Amino acid sequence: MAAILSIHELRKTYEGGFQALKGVSLDIEEGEILALLGPNGAGKTTLISTICGITNGTSGSVSVGGFDNVTHFRRARALIGLVPQEITLEPFTGVLDTVTFSRGLFGKPANPALVEEILRKLSLWEKRDSRIMDLSGGMKRRVLIAKALAHEPRILFLDEPTAGVDVELRKDMWEIVQELKADGVTIILTTHYIEEAEAIADRVGVIANGELLLVEEKDQLMARMGQKQLEVQLSAPVSAIPESLAQHSLQLVNDGKALLYSYDTRAERTGITTLLNDVAQAGLVLADVQTRESSLEDIFVGLVSGEKLRTESVSGDAA
């Protein structure tokens, strides 16, 4: 498929001299869902703002549907809908009014039927005459989405759409995203939740310190993220791994006081039960077991410092 959004060597230095984007290049294909992950201050919002025209890039180029976002900004921006990270709505306007406003601002003729459809889909139709200030936080977030959809964008940016949103609304949001994808809308979303990327994204990009560290098919990344380790602590140290446990590909750590077993949480069988049985059969006495998993944080840290995966102790019980 053709790239609908093409970012080339994009750099952004803010007024104070802070460099928030350090040469980001990325192609996004039509119809895909890309999740951008990255720690606070990574530059996710800056990247989105620069693409949408809210801030000027310092150098580099962005092409949207084949149109440069500076020289052909009208054609480029007409394709884009944006749901900002912060709730930025005029408190005194009505829901229906503000959504209708968004459509008009993009130069589209009024279409009450479409606006109604969008509001119904987002469960906001009942609230159409309410003032923004009288809505709950989750409703306001949905108003932001309705506004972004009002001009029928081909590309939708969702900047942390589920931050501070309850589980139910989050699931709703995922459903809406899938429906939009089914309609052929390209979606770029940022999030801090790995489950979210896992649930809806086709590809995942990791950004830190203004640099895009990786863009990978979700499945490949998940396979890497899904690695877990089980540490079997022994009551008495051993000098070598017993023959009978050779098939488990274990590592001897901690001066022979523990066995380390790596497995894939996504696999049908983790092999833990057999392992523990075999350990007992081999006559080893367990002092404790512990699991460790690689978290998203580890991947960030690992990527940033140029290291491979590092592990961190997370939970206790394994069996």
Added chain:
Amino acid sequence: MNWTAVATIYRAEMARFWRTFLQSFISPVLSTSLYFVVFGSAIGSRIQEVDGVEYGAFIVPGLVMLSVITQSISNASFGIFFPKFIGNIYEILSAPINFLEVVAGFVGAAATKSLFIGTVILCTASLFVDLAVQHPLAMVAFLVLTCLSFSLMGFIIGIWARNFEQLQLVPLLVVTPLVFLGGSFYSISMLPPFWQTITHFNPVVYLVSGFRWAFFGQADVPVLLSLCAIGGFTLACMGVIWWIFKTGWRIRA
């Protein structure tokens, strides 16, 4: 031009005005009436005619200008500062519209509001004094141009201001003195020669003078000069706004 977008911004801005209609309407009526009670009747009755015009009538053009200028600036500066402050300016910035369309919507609405208020004040004034307008077309032209140019200036202030204090600063420190010293309540010829010279550097003098000419056929400075001054001021403001959007100063940096 994306006229749908212009109309959308204009309508949204006017909606804010109608929401606070009573305030928008009552406060200029009240303050004008007070000016007339104090300056027109109480003090005015002891002042001789100025340039052959009764003092109560003489101050009307200046009074209208005073209100129209301050209203234009505060409406337009608030109109663009508010979305900047709340953050919903993101929508304006990411929409497929250029700076002319943004300005047409925001400044058009601000100018309409102050034009409305100027008209209300004129009507209120005509309740207190006999007003004969000698050059009605010129009067309308001066009024509209003043609303437009000072709304443009207000727009610039709204983009420049980083907080509410700064938003008040320019009107308070610059505009109010200029307007009060701009011959609203006196004829320039009443000043000592030295101050007359100084006064000619005050742009408001040209506006008030031209506007007053439209009413009474007398002016402190040539009418053509007045028109040039206000035209030049409008162009200068447009130039600054064009530069702001070109460079992204204080909005896209």
